[in-house]
Amino acid sequence: MYNNLRIEIEEYLKKYPPALWLYKMLMQAGDVYVMGGLLREYKDKDKIAELRDADFTISIKDRKVWDELLRQIPHKRNHFGGYKFSCSGFIVDIWDVKKTWAFEKQVIKVENNNYFEYLSQSVFLNLDAIIYDLSNDKWNDLIYQNAVKNGELGIVLRENPFKELNILRAMVLREKYNMRYSKELARMILDYSTEETFLKDIIKMQEERYGYIILGIGKIRQEVEYACRCI
Numbered sequence: 001m002y003n004n005l006r007i008e009i010e011e012y013l014k015k016y017p018p019a020l021w022l023y024k025m026l027m028q029a030g031d032v033y034v035m036g037g038l039l040r041e042y043k044d045k046d047k048i049a050e051l052r053d054a055d056f057t058i059s060i061k062d063r064k065v066w067d068e069l070l071r072q073i074p075h076k077r078n079h080f081g082g083y084k085f086s087c088s089g090f091i092v093d094i095w096d097v098k099k100t101w102a103f104e105k106q107v108i109k110v111e112n113n114n115y116f117e118y119l120s121q122s123v124f125l126n127l128d129a130i131i132y133d134l135s136n137d138k139w140n141d142l143i144y145q146n147a148v149k150n151g152e153l154g155i156v157l158r159e160n161p162f163k164e165l166n167i168l169r170a171m172v173l174r175e176k177y178n179m180r181y182s183k184e185l186a187r188m189i190l191d192y193s194t195e196e197t198f199l200k201d202i203i204k205m206q207e208e209r210y211g212y213i214i215l216g217i218g219k220i221r222q223e224v225e226y227a228c229r230c231i
Contacts, residue, residue: 016090053091154182
């Protein structure tokens with residue numbers, strides 16, 4: 001699977017210059033971990049076919065290569081304190097693993113600088129707790145596997161500064177994978193839905209972050225109703 005995944009990533013990134021060049025420089029700069037959507041698509045389809053973006057985090061070992069990467073390839077800072085690269089319309093987000101919100105704020109304390117082992121605990125949703133170490137051919141996906149096996153979308157790390165985004169993503173992923181909400185997640189959705197500006201905030205966040213509406217008001221209300229049935 002290791003060779004197949006590496007081949008899939010490299011072949012896909014070839015379509016979006018300078019994504020492959022960025023990726024190869026990244027691999028030279030340290031240990032690279034891929035997370036979330038790219039890996040779910042690979043697990044779902046045994047290939048990468050319809051990806052719009054990819055998330056990588058890096059344990060930097062060669063600072064010179066890292067600095068050269070940032071110097072040569074245009075980028076912006078993203079909402080998570082990382083770097084956003086637009087590669088022919090394909091978005092690559094990269095951040096220093098030490099700057100992961102939960103690590104930097106010491107919500108999760110990492111022992112022996114073993115960031116890879118703790119990454120799966122740093123995400124909000126269990127379906128995002130799927131991490132692959134590209135440099136050393138290692139998976140960290142037990143939480144993800146249990147979520148899929150049990151058919152339950154749940155919370156891994158409740159403390160998170162992006163409430164609206166996480167609620168939206170929970171609603172999108174629940175429907176996509178035909179899962180049920182855990183009781184904890186359902187209660188969180190219901191508690192948030194009682195806030196006066198709930199719908200307005202979710203719609204506004206989509207417009208500002210994505211430039212379009214992923215879930216309209218009707219669908220959001222349906223998900224709130226579904227959350228009621230999960231309690």
